[in-house]
Amino acid sequence: MKYAFCNLLLLIIIHSGYSQTKIIDEDTHYPVSYATVSFGNGQGLFADDDGSFIFTKKRYPDIDSLFISALGYKDLALATANLSKTIIMQAEADKLDEVVVIAKVDRKFKKETIKPYLDDDYYKCWLPTIESEIAVFFPNENEKLKKITSVLFPITLESKDWKKRKRANADKRKFSTLFKVKFYKNENGLPGNVMTYTNIVFRVTEKNGDEFELDVSEHDLFIPDTGFFVSIQVLGYTDQNGKLLPNKKYKEIKGKNGTVKIPTNFRPLLPFTDEIETHNTYIKRVFINGNNWVQFKNGNGIESSLLKTNLNNYGVGINYNAYKDE
The missing domain is CATH 2.60.40.1120 (Carboxypeptidase-like, regulatory domain)
Structure with missing residues (x-):
């Protein structure tokens, strides 16, 4: 045997x-x-x-x-x-050739933070699928030179026991998920050309808590005058060593009119918020060639239960160095 x-x-x-x-x-x-x-x-x-x-x-x-x-x-x-x-x-x-290499800046700076919006309410969360990329806009508020040092991604964990979901010390469902991150220049209010062609990925597990801090200081990402977008896209589950698993990315459900393919939802959940006045979040379907970015708001043809409760934004945060004038 x-x-x-x-x-x-x-x-x-x-x-x-x-x-x-x-x-x-x-x-x-x-x-x-x-x-x-x-x-x-x-x-x-x-x-x-x-x-x-x-x-x-x-x-x-x-x-x-x-x-x-x-x-x-x-x-x-x-x-x-x-x-x-x-x-x-x-x-x-x-x-x-479009990517401009900026020399190292050797002068004093002040560390600044835009805090993320955290939430552990399952009903206020986006369920990540590999077909969707989410981008968040950050305006440039002044003319100071600024270098992005890290990105703060809010995540929501799920309790193993649904009845204990409101308890902070409840055991969480395990997962190991790989995400890809991109940085885009602002082009007429939409994500435009990328700011770096380097692949930036990170793996997150339930041990990371309600926030994942991604260090990007080595990529020399300086905030453009017109602001920038940072996006997140789930790639799939990984093994314990962070290797992407070849699991099928959608479910097939047979019905009267044939087989319907429904994208698989991956963990962790991404909490959305109604505490940001402007609509800073945009979405895109990545497997459709030439597909356009769409602002995540009512009236843009998006079917989402989040929009029905005015949860318009994924509240990503950033840390950056604001350099003092010479």
Whole structure:
């Protein structure tokens, strides 16, 4: 029995190896980490840190084309029939040239904080799915040079026992989830060009409490005159080492009119607030090519129970250095 189980495990491992596809850079042959793999029907998945993802016709029988995109690379469209085990992407030099490298600033500064809005009420939370990216706008209030040092993401934990959900010391549901973060310039009130082409990701677990602080000081992100957007996008669950798991990102529910695909919700929950007067939050569906950002507010065609109770904003906070004039 033990011998049969070992053989079965070996077959599973071999099958997984053969079903894996890897995305690499044309020049360096380095992996293209966390590339977006769209199915052309509003669904998709992400490559992991090694540029690998699992796609088989058995797992996705109705998908005949893949559309692959990544920061700093030319978009790619491929047929799923006889899909190669290695996909090569070309760097888009014109886009890379747009990022301006700012020299290190060596002068006195004052540390400033915009506090996040925290809430542990489950009913006031956004349920993250990999199809949606959430961006929050931060205006630039004055002409001082400012460098972003960290971002403060509010999160809400869930109690294992629903009846004990209001108790601060209740045991929390375990999770290990990977998120991707982007910084955008403000372009006519919407997220525009990215401020860095570096992949910025973080893993959060229930041990992080109600706030995750992401250190971005090494990326030299200086706040533009017209302000900026910071976005968050869930990539999926990970193993205990932070490796992205190849779990299916949507559920299939069979009904009278055929099969309906519903995106899987991932933990942790993201608390929204009604304490911000302006509408600073925007959303985008990431697996639809050329999809536009939409301000998260009533009247913009968004179906959300949060908007019905005026929960218009995801209250992200930041820490930054405000440099003194020379």
